[in-house]
Amino acid sequence: MRAMDVLYNYEADVICVVSSDQDFLPLSDKSSESGVMFYQADLAKFGLHNNVGRKIKELGSKFLPGRIDPSWPLRVICEAASSEEHNSPALYEIDEDEFKSLCEMHNAMNEYKIAPNFLSDGNVSGLILSKPAK
Incomplete structure (x- = not known):
């Protein structure tokens, strides 16, 4: 909801969702329609690229795989x-x-x-x- 408010009110140039949930992908389309860059980062899989959902991988350079340092x-x-x-x-x-x-x-x-x-x-x-x- 907050991201849609940001798009509607022109409050951001970029939105980055940190989630492995593919339910946020429609937000990518809405962001593009509004001229806002969209990225989705996934820390839950700790860089195990094979475990990332296919649709998220299709974001290409807008998908940011990540990991958390164990320390x-x-x-x-x-x-x-x-x-x-x-x-x-x-x-x-x-x-x-x-x-x-x-x-x-x-x-x-x-x-x-x-x-x-x-x-x-x-x-x-x-x-x-x-x-x-x-």
Whole structure:
């Protein structure tokens, strides 16, 4: 809906949808009719070109395959952490749901698993690192 508003109100020169869902393809046609460039990026398949839908591949250079670096979720968590002991402020804040989601994303892409170390008061005191037995 927001993309259609953008087209109708002439609010953008380019629209980029980040999704592997082919249901957004009609938006490509509407964008072209409105003189707005359209791109569709797919991060869900992590660059496995054979798993991308045929119609999305037909976008040609307007299809942007992508991937997420497996170290990214942990890097975001570390940058959002602060340490009074080391006089190290957080670069930004993430909420509990974002923190848990980043842990899950990390665990899906990496051999070593991380989990929040919750204190009895509900605060997080760090991460628990583990390597599951095979």
